Amino acid sequence: MQHDNHRRLNRQDYKTLSLAALGGALEFYDFIIFVFFAAVIGDLFFPATMPDWLRQAQTFGIFAAGYLARPLGGVVMAHFGDLVGRKRMFSLSILLMALPTLAIGMLPTYSSIGIAAPLLLLLMRVLQGAAIGGEVPGAWVFVAEHVPRQRMGFACGTLTAGLTAGILLGSVVATLINTLLPAATIVHGGWRIPFFLGGIFGLVALYLRRWLQETPVFIAMKSHKTLAEGLPLKSVIAHHKKAIVVSMLMTWLLSACIVVVILMTPTYLQKQLAIPATLTLQANSLATIALIFGCITAGWVVDRLGASKTFIIGSLFFGVCSGSFYYLVAQNHELLRVMYTLVGFSIGVVGAVPFVLVRAFPAEVRFSGISFSYNLAYAIFGGLTPIFVTLIMRLTPMAPAYYVLALAMIGLGLGIYLRREVNPLSQIETRLADPLSSGN
Numbered sequence: 001m002q003h004d005n006h007r008r009l010n011r012q013d014y015k016t017l018s019l020a021a022l023g024g025a026l027e028f029y030d031f032i033i034f035v036f037f038a039a040v041i042g043d044l045f046f047p048a049t050m051p052d053w054l055r056q057a058q059t060f061g062i063f064a065a066g067y068l069a070r071p072l073g074g075v076v077m078a079h080f081g082d083l084v085g086r087k088r089m090f091s092l093s094i095l096l097m098a099l100p101t102l103a104i105g106m107l108p109t110y111s112s113i114g115i116a117a118p119l120l121l122l123l124m125r126v127l128q129g130a131a132i133g134g135e136v137p138g139a140w141v142f143v144a145e146h147v148p149r150q151r152m153g154f155a156c157g158t159l160t161a162g163l164t165a166g167i168l169l170g171s172v173v174a175t176l177i178n179t180l181l182p183a184a185t186i187v188h189g190g191w192r193i194p195f196f197l198g199g200i201f202g203l204v205a206l207y208l209r210r211w212l213q214e215t216p217v218f219i220a221m222k223s224h225k226t227l228a229e230g231l232p233l234k235s236v237i238a239h240h241k242k243a244i245v246v247s248m249l250m251t252w253l254l255s256a257c258i259v260v261v262i263l264m265t266p267t268y269l270q271k272q273l274a275i276p277a278t279l280t281l282q283a284n285s286l287a288t289i290a291l292i293f294g295c296i297t298a299g300w301v302v303d304r305l306g307a308s309k310t311f312i313i314g315s316l317f318f319g320v321c322s323g324s325f326y327y328l329v330a331q332n333h334e335l336l337r338v339m340y341t342l343v344g345f346s347i348g349v350v351g352a353v354p355f356v357l358v359r360a361f362p363a364e365v366r367f368s369g370i371s372f373s374y375n376l377a378y379a380i381f382g383g384l385t386p387i388f389v390t391l392i393m394r395l396t397p398m399a400p401a402y403y404v405l406a407l408a409m410i411g412l413g414l415g416i417y418l419r420r421e422v423n424p425l426s427q428i429e430t431r432l433a434d435p436l437s438s439g440n
Contacts, residue, residue, distance in 0.1 A: 009151050012213075016146045017155055019212055020139050021162025023094050023205040028166025029173075030101040030198040031132045034063055034125070035263075036174035040191045044109040045118045062122050066129035067383050071375040073130025074137060075233060078371035081134070082232040082364065086142050087214045089134055089367075091206060096131035098202025100124040105195030136163065137357075137371040144358040145215035145366075150303060156358060157299015157351035161292040167262065168288045173197065175281070221364060232368035236361065240369055243360035246414065247373030250357060253411050254350040255382040260400050260407075261322065261347055262288055264386055265340075272397050275333055283337045287344030294348015302352040307359075311415030314349030319408030321346035326401035349411060356418070 009017075034041070042059035050058075073096075081089040104124050110117045139159055147155040173194050181190045236244065266280040302310040325339045361369030385403075392399035 009147060009155075013147050013151075013155075016212060017143055017158055019205075019208055020090075020143050021159050021165075023090075023209060024135060024139050024159060024162045025166035025169060026198070026201040026205045027094060027097045027132055027135050028163045029169045030097050030166075030202055031066060031128055032167050032170040033101075033173065033194045033198055034066075034104070036170055037191045037194065038063060040187060041121070043187070044111075044191075045107075045121055046110055058118070062118065062125050064383055065122055066125040066132070067379050069126040069129030070133035071372070071379050072133070074133030074371040074375035075368065076130075077134030078137060078367040079232055081138055081141070081367040081371075085214055086138060086145065086218050086367065087209075087212055090138050090142055090212065091209050093131050093135040093138060094202055094206045094209065097128055097135065098199050098206060100127040100131075101195050101202060102199025105192040105199060133371065133375045137367060137374050140354040140358055141367050141370060142212075142215060144354070145218065145363070146213075152358065153302035153352060153355040154296070154299040156354035157295045157297070157302070160299070160351045160354060161295035164258075164288060164292050164295060167258075168285065168292070170194075171281075171285060171288065218363075232365040233372055235365050236369040236372055240361055240365070243369060244373045246417070247357050247360050247370065248377035249410060249414055250353045251374045251377035252381040253407055253414070254353045255378050256385045256407055257318075257347040257350055257404065258291075259382055259385045260389060260404055261343055262291065264389065265400065268393075268400055269329070269336070272393075273330055273333065275336065279333075279336065283340040286337055287340040290341045290344035291348055294345040295351030296348075297345075298348050298351035299355065302355045306418075307352060307356050308415050308419035310352045311349065311411050311418065313415075314346075314352065315408045315411030315415060318343075318346040318349050318411065319405055322404040322408065323401055326398060326404075330397075356414075 038056070038059045042055045046055045046058055077089045077093060101124075104121065107120055107124070108117060140156055143155040143159050144152050177186065177190060177193060262284065266277075266284045269275045269280040269283075270277055298310060298314060301314075305313075321339075321343045325343045328335050329339055357370045357374065358366065360373075389399050389403050392402065396402070
């Protein structure tokens with residue numbers, strides 16, 4: 001089943017891309033909404049006699065459990081995605097996210113069932129983590145194997161923008177609930193609303209995914225009997241070590257940029273620079289919207305310039321924007337909205353990351369290769385970055401600036417490495433004629 005690499009995106013491609021991005025956005029909303037209500041959940045799911053700091057630490061521990069469950073869930077789902085089909089796992093991941101989210105909205109609190117309440121909450125977070133571990137790599141593989149090769153970057157960038165939109169949706173819903181409902185109402189059940197919404201959104205997205213088709217690449221591999229034999233992950237670790245290292249570094253760039261600039265910076269601005277919460281959250285929303293456009297732009301650029309030039313130019317742009325943002329805003333708070341929006345757009349370079357990841361592994365082990373590298377790196381760097389930045393902040397208030405500048409240097413280094421390697425990660429360039437290997 002040869003696929004025309006020079007055609008434009010057709011109606012079916014746009015349908016696939018829209019449904020994948022929508023599902024990804026809703027899954028990310030489900031995964032992230034917990035953090036916006038962590039304070040209320042901590043009060044309700046732990047004993048009132050517990051010290052406040054310990055209660056918050058335990059609540060964030062439960063949130064972090066979702067990240068730790070990602071590699072295991074991702075590897076298991078990718079294993080079956082490489083053996084039985086991309087589409088089945090794509091539907092399973094959204095179901096595995098929607099049901100626990102709905103369940104969190106129904107859980108009895110500590111006052112009703114005691115210690116069982118936080119344990120059930122922990123179990124639901126682990127299931128959510130397993131789901132998101134399968135969703136993100138699965139979605140990138142799914143759209144990349146559907147679209148023409150010349151449009152792969154745009155497709156992956158658009159999908160990454162969809163995931164970012166899920167974070168924005170969580171922020172908007174949390175803001176609306178906190179604005180429209182009195183604090184007492186939120187404690188007495190209002191906090192459950194975003195979880196019910198998330199569960200329902202997820203089930204709707206699952207229903208819509210019925211109309212997706214299996215990828216042409218997987219169908220071709222199945223008909224030619226070239227699916228991975230044995231454990232796909234075993235083959236990845238044995239034969240694709242270089243691809244794993246590059247993919248993990250790319251994921252560090254992707255995860256840490258978003259964690260530091262989008263998730264941590266509002267609190268940093270409020271505590272270190274005494275900027276009012278309303279202003280920081282408005283600026284943060286603008287930065288997140290700019291990031292969505294940045295991801296799509298990076299995807300469009302990588303199709304035209306290739307991964308090497310995109311990461312060299314994009315990382316330099318990101319380094320200049322983010323470095324100057326932390327310095328200038330500290331001097332003049334009036335610049336916050338404009339500078340934060342510019343930084344948000346500049347970290348859109350991460351929209352080109354999945355383009356490299358998808359091309360790093362041959363089709364028969366692609367899902368397993370991306371899932372292993374991405375989820376392992378995300379668990380390490382996504383989980384440790386906030387702790388690391390907080391520790392450096394004791395030495396210097398400019399810790400976030402130094403950390404993002406280091407990330408920009410990693411991006412630049414990866415761009416130079418990809419330029420040095422004509423055939424950067426896998427045998428793709430030499431096997432383009434074969435749709436089974438190249439994925440296109």
